[in-house]
Amino acid sequence: MISKRIGVIESIVDQSEGLDDIRVNINGDIQRAYNYPKMTGTVNIGDEVVLNTTAVELSLGTGGYHFVIANLNSLESNLTQGGHIMKLRYTPFQVKVDSVEEQESVYHEKIEGFKNLNNMPVVVGTLHSMLTSFVASYKKNNPNKKLVYIMTDGAALPIYLSKNVDTLKSKGLIDNTITIGNAFGGDYECINIYTALITAKEILKADCVFISMGPGIAGTGTKYGFTGIEQGPILDAVKKLGGNPIAIPRISFSDKRDRHTGISHHSITVFKDIVNVEVNIPITNYECDKLDKIQSQIKTNKLDKKHNIIFIDNKNTKEDLDYYGLKVRSMGRNYEQDKEFFEAASTAAYYLMEVCDDSRRNDY
Template sequence: MPNFAVWTVVKILDERADLQRVELSDNSVAYVLKNVIGRVREGDAVVVNTLAVDLDLGTGGQHVVHWILGSEGSQEQHSGRIIKARYLSEQCELDPVLSSRTDLAGARVLFCVLHSHVAAIAASVRLPNFAYLMTDQSALPMALSDLVAELRDAGLLGITATAGQAFGGEVEAVNVPSGVAALLDKGYSQIVIAGGPGHLGTNTILGFSALDIASHAATLSALGADVALCVRASETDPRPRHNGVSHHVQTILRATATPLNVPIPVGEPSDWILELGHRPHQTKPLDVSGFVDNLPSVLESMGRPLSEDAVSCAYIGSAAHWLVGEA
């Protein structure tokens, strides 16, 4: 169950449209989801969920401001037709973007296993109509993603969408297919889909967040979208299950009955993809390491600089090449 504490906000450290980071009276740092509880001010007494710090989590290892005591913060009133984060005390009312489409023909969709790969793809393809759809397999609030905020500031994101219980995108979608349909209606046909920050793995074959990709990819393919999976691979990951091609990718492909496109660098083995019933696409990788080095902050994957992992960059670069429609 959650752990709670009551502290006072002593300083606003950082603020953007939908998130604040604040220093608390115990010298710790917490984040505030402004579209959930409103904006805090210095001097506010707040109830803080401390569980993530107590458990020493990774990406999500920060205090969360749960409530402002005395309702001293400024809160906007929202109206909408659907509820996300349903049945939690923080459930929020939102308006979905709906489409009358009955298929997804014309959509070119690339699935990524890790959130950091979205930034690598965006920095590499530099498309004015680049769309990112965030699923609810990891973090639910898009506001938590510093990468998304950075990509927006750099002009590398055309539009964002959040599907399922995830919220905070410019397009709120009921599910992944309806989100892709809404993006198509808005003129965005090249779409990257991935979870938000905080991918969960358990050191078991089936126990990881991104396995949801299998069902999403099969559904989108059945509805007429052109779908590919970005291969997660590494030469610097010390864990055998993720060194080389990650077992996550192989498990996702094994669980996906509909054949998917799997971009890989020219010259890399493709037999394993064929054996799993999918379509290898050998492409010349875009220069991911060069592009991500130009981002304002160091792009890391699992705590390591992505640009220092040549194998990872090569596979991501091939996926980026596929997304822009070049063989």
């Protein structure tokens, strides 16, 4: 199930607290690999490392890198103090985290005393690439409001893999991160989406929460066989806890696959068959032919009978991204190649201002 090779580190291209981008020599072939120093320790040029090469050998597009399993020249221990909750449980890579819920946590009583989210807006996406354009539009118009990102375990498990999160945090655009399930590495660790939402509200005092998986998504081309289906249960959880659930639809007119044209079949499946509560679905007022396609999909699947669908004028996405010097890419496509996809996430931020924020409603 795991393909392993031994390589020698030839160069270290980039290093951060959570991720090393390295080049390794495997039998004379120089290849890219990642090392998580908090899991497998520090690495140096010339070190001999054991690599998980499975994804590359399968020619996977998402996650198609080698990962360091162990540094044979430095089998060090990195056990930290505190915390008793394990993630990646019962695997050779199980890691210990200090979860906010556990009894020894200083936050335990706040989790126990939670009552209600009090209509806190929670925006739920499906792809990690939705994060940047939402954050850019939200923070440009709400620079003093606190934004918390919750990363699920639907794709990458270490938050360190996300260059998006690293960039957005360094620019002060994401105030805090929470990782849930078997995802780990956030500023705060939680066992599930319910306690993560409570943490965002009670401990971090968030004005808004954005939720999505990390980099990567598993899909099979079948109706239910994709990890983005988690959007449904997450929206249910938001409503259950008294929050304001806002769903970002996956929209594209650049994807070559018919099932992802207009509103993706992923989003239609979630909105029609998976989510159990009424949610708010902001949709950009696109060009007429594209808007006709989307409205037809909405009517055909009776999404307007089940949910609150709001059409929003938004021509500011690129300006918001450029304001912070941010670049976006999804499925190999940049903003110019798939602008409707990125506008969908940005439009959720404008929905919050136009519809949810009474003090700003007249400004747009």
